[in-house]
Amino acid sequence: AQKVTQAQTEISVVEKEDVTLDCVYETRDTTYYLFWYKQPPSGELVFLIRRNSFDEQNEISGRYSWNFQKSTSSFNFTITASQVVDSAVYFCALSGGTGGFKTIFGAGTRLFVKA
């Protein structure tokens, strides 16, 4: 069965600190897709990034970066120089393989960034 674990329930940092959100996934499939979504206080989830299992290149987008390591089944998300606007719940998700199109979400990590 597929599973996504986000062990960090809540993280609190002070503005300008770097913070890493951990994501560990389980799947027996060779082809799958990993996602990160952000859920601000307004409620809707906003797509941040998608990675397929054959692309282990790390990605950087502004202050955001993602580290995908198949050897440890991890897809971690780092925010550099955090800002108050980064305060949200962040979800890691997995789809593909035997799960098909169904997306399995982790429990989410709530990030508080204090001014």
Place this chain on the structure above:
Amino acid sequence: DGGITQSPKYLFRKEGQNVTLSCEQNLNHDAMYWYRQDPGQGLRLIYYSQIVNDFQKGDIAEGYSVSREKKESFPLTVTSAQKNPTAFYLCASSIRRRPNTEAFFGQGTRLTVV
């Protein structure tokens, strides 16, 4: 603006009543989904639909029903058979039902049983 509109934002239901949550999208997406979000549990799939007049049960469909009479609309009914309906409900859509496509979400409906 293109997007997904859920209404109402807050909904209160008396025990034993059925209630319907609205979800409309103008993104011309084929696939639509309903998720339930409970604290500390992530999102769980209730129902999904790939095309008009077709829908499938997700992981927690008991006590819920849906319809897909129009491409733009995918309402969810929470029936009295749902024993613990208090939760945050999210509607989503994607261009097609493929594992590599991201979903677009509405702002959710918070349902409370009183």
